[in-house]
Amino acid sequence: MLSSKQLTFRDSALVPIWQKVQQGIRLTKDDGLVLYATNDLIGLGRMANEVARAKSGDTVYFVLNQKFEPTNICVLSCKFCDFAVKQGAPDAYEQSIEDMLSKLNPDIREVHITMGLHPDWDWQYYVDMVRRIKEAYPLIDVKAFTAVEIDFFAKKFKKTHEQVLTELKAAGLKTMPGGGAEVFSERVRKLLFNQKIGAKTWFEVHKLAHKLGIQSNVTLLYGHIETLEERIEHMIKIRDAQDETGGFLTFIPLAFQPGDTGIKTRNNFTSAIDDLKTIAVSRLMLDNVPHIKAYWVMLTAEVAAIALNFGADDMDGTVGYERIAHDAGATSPMMMAKENLISIIHEAGKVPVERDVFYNPLAIYPAKETTIVSKMPYLNSVPFYSGYETFSKDLKLVPLVPRVFGRFANEGMIDAGPMSLMDFVANQEEFEMLDYGVAVNGKVYSVLLYSHFEWNALSGKKIGITAESSTSVELLRVLLEKKYGVKNVTFERLHLTSSSNDYTSFDAVLLIGDEALRRVKLGGLAQFLNVFDLAEEWYSWKKMPFVFAVWAVRRSVPTEIKNEIVAALERSLASSIGNYTQLGHEHAKKLGMTKEDLLQYLNAFSYTLGETEKAALDEFLKEQAILLSAE
Numbered sequence: 001m002l003s004s005k006q007l008t009f010r011d012s013a014l015v016p017i018w019q020k021v022q023q024g025i026r027l028t029k030d031d032g033l034v035l036y037a038t039n040d041l042i043g044l045g046r047m048a049n050e051v052a053r054a055k056s057g058d059t060v061y062f063v064l065n066q067k068f069e070p071t072n073i074c075v076l077s078c079k080f081c082d083f084a085v086k087q088g089a090p091d092a093y094e095q096s097i098e099d100m101l102s103k104l105n106p107d108i109r110e111v112h113i114t115m116g117l118h119p120d121w122d123w124q125y126y127v128d129m130v131r132r133i134k135e136a137y138p139l140i141d142v143k144a145f146t147a148v149e150i151d152f153f154a155k156k157f158k159k160t161h162e163q164v165l166t167e168l169k170a171a172g173l174k175t176m177p178g179g180g181a182e183v184f185s186e187r188v189r190k191l192l193f194n195q196k197i198g199a200k201t202w203f204e205v206h207k208l209a210h211k212l213g214i215q216s217n218v219t220l221l222y223g224h225i226e227t228l229e230e231r232i233e234h235m236i237k238i239r240d241a242q243d244e245t246g247g248f249l250t251f252i253p254l255a256f257q258p259g260d261t262g263i264k265t266r267n268n269f270t271s272a273i274d275d276l277k278t279i280a281v282s283r284l285m286l287d288n289v290p291h292i293k294a295y296w297v298m299l300t301a302e303v304a305a306i307a308l309n310f311g312a313d314d315m316d317g318t319v320g321y322e323r324i325a326h327d328a329g330a331t332s333p334m335m336m337a338k339e340n341l342i343s344i345i346h347e348a349g350k351v352p353v354e355r356d357v358f359y360n361p362l363a364i365y366p367a368k369e370t371t372i373v374s375k376m377p378y379l380n381s382v383p384f385y386s387g388y389e390t391f392s393k394d395l396k397l398v399p400l401v402p403r404v405f406g407r408f409a410n411e412g413m414i415d416a417g418p419m420s421l422m423d424f425v426a427n428q429e430e431f432e433m434l435d436y437g438v439a440v441n442g443k444v445y446s447v448l449l450y451s452h453f454e455w456n457a458l459s460g461k462k463i464g465i466t467a468e469s470s471t472s473v474e475l476l477r478v479l480l481e482k483k484y485g486v487k488n489v490t491f492e493r494l495h496l497t498s499s500s501n502d503y504t505s506f507d508a509v510l511l512i513g514d515e516a517l518r519r520v521k522l523g524g525l526a527q528f529l530n531v532f533d534l535a536e537e538w539y540s541w542k543k544m545p546f547v548f549a550v551w552a553v554r555r556s557v558p559t560e561i562k563n564e565i566v567a568a569l570e571r572s573l574a575s576s577i578g579n580y581t582q583l584g585h586e587h588a589k590k591l592g593m594t595k596e597d598l599l600q601y602l603n604a605f606s607y608t609l610g611e612t613e614k615a616a617l618d619e620f621l622k623e624q625a626i627l628l629s630a631e
């Protein structure tokens with residue numbers, strides 16, 4: 001069940017569509033057309049907003065970014081484009097890498113590069129562009145080159161797409177922007193951009209990039225000569241590709257700006273209603289794309305602000321604003337732009353979360369008087385949140401993996417949530433424990449040590465450990481040293497992005513959460529002989545449950561808000577118990593789990609902490625403290 005929220009509609013045609021969405025049933029092309037046809041704009045927006053909340057809580061992401069368009073000289077002449085010019089044209093420009101570097105500063109986290117297809121620049125120039133930015137600013141993620149540019153490089157420099165992408169990745173390319181997609185319709189392509197690659201090549205390049213570990217975005221250029229049917233078909237093509245690779249991060253509808261293109265559009269420029277509908281329809285159609293971006297540069301800041309309640313959960317970033325401010329002579333445009341974005345997001349009743357290119361949260365900027373609750377994105381935490389729709393308007397949910405929650409709790413950016421046990425121990429002065437948590441009496445299925453060796457042969461060996469949480473790592477240390485007497489084990493952190501991990505260099509690896517569940521379904525990490533379930537190991541030793549996380553609330557949160565959190569938890573758990581298959585269905589499907597797997601998994605947990613759980617918690621902390629003091 002994606003959302004149990006009861007919505008009322010003025011247009012009865014929306015009722016069956018909302019039922020489908022709630023049950024996680026995919027929308028068809030006809031459904032998409034019904035959504036576009038409705039006059040019940042508010043009903044449409046509410047549905048999309050609920051879907052966005054199920055995915056991202058109350059979060060709206062933004063990034064401190066800088067867009068570069070290093071040249072407008074282009075060998076193509078697409079009718080819809082006002083940007084490109086021919087070489088020698090009076091307004092043609094070429095930007096040097098030095099100039100690009102001079103526009104960057106250490107606060108920036110994303111650089112977005114896209115440009116005209118230049119007839120003369122050599123291959124090394126493009127590679128150097130990425131490499132030198134990365135060298136000068138290691139924290140900046142480079143999002144560069146559309147599929148159109150990648151295909152152009154391949155043809156011009158006689159390389160395969162794979163060679164082009166591999167060399168750029170080696171230089172530091174992290175993701176690809178979603179441009180050049182335009183509308184995946186041959187009819188439109190022939191009329192507006194017949195020299196440009198079509199859907200087939202565009203998807204080939206992106207799917208290949210995903211295979212090579214480069215995630216990407218995808219756009220739709222709408223509001224010119226395309227039909228509504230072509231827009232929906234465009235979205236369905238994206239959904240199909242995403243089913244195959246899972247590599248798209250965000251979908252960005254780009255509202256066409258007619259400028260001097262001479263293109264006869266239906267209504268000159270897109271209406272706010274059309275913009276909001278397109279955001280909402282895309283949120284509802286693209287059930288497998290994590291984010292929808294309200295690109296305020298093209299939508300206008302006003303429409304983008306409303307779009308945040310119509311299914312968009314991302315505002316791009318400081319881009320553009322910086323250019324405008326720079327032209328106007330401002331000295332600190334970035335800070336102004338950032339504050340502007342934050343206040344737009346506050347006004348929309350959402351929580352601004354600064355992110356990197358992969359949507360890893362870097363900072364939260366809550367509005368005054370709001371209490372931020374962490375939404376653990378793991379399957380085992382789904383039962384905590386089914387009642388959150390009835391939270392008061394001042395309680396906001398932000399999805400955070402345990403590692404980030406721990407850090408943010410420490411930095412004062414978050415007020416409550418299911419905290420990894422070790423993080424709770426580290427933050428006890430600021431946080432108090434509620435009688436809720438994630439405990440398991442026996443197997444947990446999702447905290448697994450894959451090992452070439454039996455426990456007692458792990459002495460002197462190297463173990464790759466999850467970067468996600470420290471509690472499972474501490475449990476592993478306690479089991480190794482106190483249960484099995486194994487010493488001198490070297491621990492090495494695994495990368496956060498699982499695709500970057502090479503497990504062959506380890507004697508054993510510890511995986512947790514959804515990552516561990518996904519691996520089990522893939523047959524585990526095939527080369528390892530043994531798979532140990534750490535909670536089962538603890539149970540067979542102590543005959544006690546293991547408590548992985550405890551609900552904790554910042555001590556400074558007013559009592560009535562604490563009570564509200566407890567009430568929401570009670571409500572959620574009461575409606576969740578016995579309803580696991582429906583609740584976790586969507587999530588489990590993504591992990592490749594059957595209904596039986598799901599039931600077995602969720603039934604293993606207890607979510608309230610009674611005397612037994614608290615005694616078990618003390619026992620573990622005692623073992624761990626003895627171990628720490630011996631070090």
Ligand code: V47
Binds near residue numbers: 178179181254255258
């Ligand atoms: O591909 C060109 C579009 C795109 C016009 O990936 C026009 O995060 C409107 O893709 N009116 C480039 N649009 C921009 C782009 C983008 C933007 C923001 C974020 C991301 C991302 C990607 O701009 C082109 C084309 O579809 N475009 N001309 C025009 N007159």
